[in-house]
Amino acid sequence: xxxxxxxxxxxxxxxxxxxxxxxxxxxxxxxxxxxxxxxxxxxxxxxxxxxxxxxxxxxxxxxxxxxxxxxxxxxxxxxxxxxxxxxxxxxxxxxxxxxxxxxxxxxxxxxxxxxxxxxxxxxxxxxxxxxxxxxxxxxxxxxxxxxxxxxxxxxxxxxxxxxxxxxxxxxxxxxxxxxxxxxxxxxxxxxxxxxxxxxxxxxxxxxxxxxxxxxxxxxxxxxxxxxxxxxxxxxxxxxxxxxxxxxxxxxxxxxxxxxxxxxxxxxxxxxxxxxxxxxxxxxxxxxxxxxxxxxxxxxxxxxxxxxxxxxxxxxxxxxxxxxxxx
Numbered sequence: 235x236x237x238x239x240x241x242x243x244x245x246x247x248x249x250x251x252x253x254x255x256x257x258x259x260x261x262x263x264x265x266x267x268x269x270x271x272x273x274x275x276x277x278x279x280x281x282x283x284x285x286x287x288x289x290x291x292x293x294x295x296x297x298x299x300x301x302x303x304x305x306x307x308x309x310x311x312x313x314x315x316x317x318x319x320x321x322x323x324x325x326x327x328x329x330x331x332x333x334x335x336x337x338x339x340x341x342x343x344x345x346x347x348x349x350x351x352x353x354x355x356x357x358x359x360x361x362x363x364x365x366x367x368x369x370x371x372x373x374x375x376x377x378x379x380x381x382x383x384x385x386x387x388x389x390x391x392x393x394x395x396x397x398x399x400x401x402x403x404x405x406x407x408x409x410x411x412x413x414x415x416x417x418x419x420x421x422x423x424x425x426x427x428x429x430x431x432x433x434x435x436x437x438x439x440x441x442x443x444x445x446x447x448x449x450x451x452x453x454x455x456x457x458x459x460x461x462x463x464x465x466x467x468x469x470x471x472x473x474x475x476x477x478x479x480x481x482x483x484x485x486x487x488x489x490x491x492x493x494x495x496x497x498x499x500x501x502x503x504x505x506x507x508x509x510x511x512x513x514x515x516x517x518x519x520x521x522x523x524x525x526x527x528x529x530x531x532x533x534x535x536x537x538x539x540x541x542x543x544x545x546x547x548x549x550x551x552x553x554x555x556x557x558x559x560x
Contacts, residue, residue, distance in 0.1 A: 455514030
């Protein structure tokens with residue numbers, strides 16, 4: 235065989251071997267996914283979280299990203315199948331097989347996004363300030379006259395959750411278990427808009443109201459409501475309405491394939507966490523300004539809480555992000 239041909243073949247062989255090793259390599263390898271699919275389960279807080287992580291993906295790691303809509307159980311299954319790369323708000327208590335699937339290694343949990351979210355009966359701060367003896371759910375028995383039912387002058391009214399929600403029944407049990415049904419009628423709201431409308435209307439008129447609500451939400455970011463205290467949570471008492479509602483551990487999870495192919499981005503996601511109070515603030519901002527979630531995410535990371543970037547990224551990455559968004 236001609237020597238020149240042998241040299242050409244040898245060079246080609248070396249190039250081929252190098253390409254194979256590059257394709258099978260680790261960080262920054264050819265397997266790295268450049269377009270990230272985030273789960274979108276419908277509520278605004280996950281859209282804002284996705285948008286914040288998406289800004290980092292674009293401006294630090296050079297990725298593009300998109301969202302795939304689905305319900306809580308469907309999005310979890312999509313994560314397991316690899317149809318979704320990142321689920322930034324896995325509400326663990328609302329996914330029946332979460333712990334079982336995690337133990338079986340069907341997906342990768344990277345960390346806790348937030349677990350300081352609350353729910354229960356709230357009263358406006360101006361009511362709490364005026365009536366310092368109204369601190370707990372049981373204390374409602376002292377002041378039914380503050381919350382008159384417009385359709386029944388003999389009793390007060392407690393606004394419960396939305397009809398059909400499991401928590402609505404739990405809070406109904408609480409009213410009865412604490413003997414509050416002697417003093418109050420329990421009103422089930424037909425929708426969140428009915429419930430939030432009653433709360434905002436009362437606030438605007440500076441009238442007393444007691445109502446079930448939850449976090450993170452724009453309403454509790456915009457208005458200063460106080461959560462009434464209750465007995466410390468335990469599962470048995472909770473099902474009977476005899477204690478506080480539990481905070482839910484909301485985790486950041488990725489598909490197993492994504493965890494392997496994008497380790498650098500996953501290192502960032504391991505540090506990704508946002509306080510519920512910050513999300514309340516972001517949701518209130520979005521509600522007031524009518525900004526979309528991407529505009530709100532930029533506001534959060536450049537104006538409201540730029541310290542999050544320093545928490546999530548190393549010094550060089552943070553500088554790159556800040557330069558890109560100047």
